[in-house]
């Protein structure tokens with residue numbers, strides 16, 4: 001459905017994203033991971049036609065037969081929201097602080113030709129669809145009257161308003177607390193038509209995506225089904241990412257992770273050892289439940305909810 005070929009992004013003579021190619025099928029959920037500055041956000045912004053001034057994209061990206069790169073802004077405005085939409089990390093900067101949220105959800109529909117009355121009705125429906133309690137009241141609220149999690153749900157409602165074929169999420173849960181993060185991920189999994197999910201968090205990718213793309217230095221250095229990439233990483237950078245994260249392929253020897261001690265726990269609620277562990281950090285509580293025992297550590301419990309993490313020794 002989405003086909004990206006040789007996508008490059010440049011600022012002056014600096015090539016920030018280099019010859020990236022990948023595809024996303026209908027209904028498919030793909031994770032885009034990589035260290036900070038590896039080019040994940042620029043790749044997404046290039047697909048949305050939202051690159052900052054002075055930054056340009058080349059190559060091709062086609063979604064449902066329509067070009068996304070190198071098309072005039074007028075054409076992009078039509079595609080944005082209807083073909084592809086995006087949820088960003090910080091909803092406060094994306095929402096208009098002076099406008100009631102219902103009106104903001106309705107506005108993205110009226111911009112695409114939906115009559116005002118119908119758009120208002122649909123806005124309330126959408127706020128309910130993203131499981132906001134009392135959608136009528138929420139619709140009358142201003143962004144500052146909502147919690148961070150509620151604002152992120154409003155952003156999701158806006159992104160879904162024109163029934164896009166592809167949803168792109170760029171670290172949408174990073175600013176949320178643990179329980180809210182989990183609920184938001186479940187919601188995204190449920191409502192996304194097809195998904196490109198950008199994150200640093202391998203556990204989030206493991207819980208949400210079927211396929212993964214790994215970026216490093218502006219390139220996609222590895223891609224494939226999640227299980228394959230996590231079990232048999234081919235690129236040294238992916239190996240490093242896995243070793244540094246709290247997920248490691250089953251059978252990984254602790255000896256390959258210097259200074260690591262194992263801890264196992266059950267979900268929901270995070271690692272059960274976190275109170276006793278020398279390295280009890282927030283990450284122990286934030287890891288989402290894994291339902292694939294093959295992706296857990298060396299001692300899966302057999303109920304599909306086993307978990308093992310590697311805490312660096314203090």
Ligand SMILES: Nc1ncnc2c1ncn2[C@@H]1O[C@H](COP(=O)(O)OP(=O)(O)OP(=O)(O)O)[C@@H](O)[C@H]1O
Nearest residue numbers: 011016034035036037038039040041042043052055
């Ligand atoms: N407007 C810009 N002009 C010049 N360089 C930029 C611009 N925006 C981003 N960059 C550079 O492009 C590279 C990729 O940035 P990008 O935001 O895509 O990284 P990222 O992988 O999304 O990082 P993070 O996970 O921290 O968000 C970085 O080196 C960044 O400094």
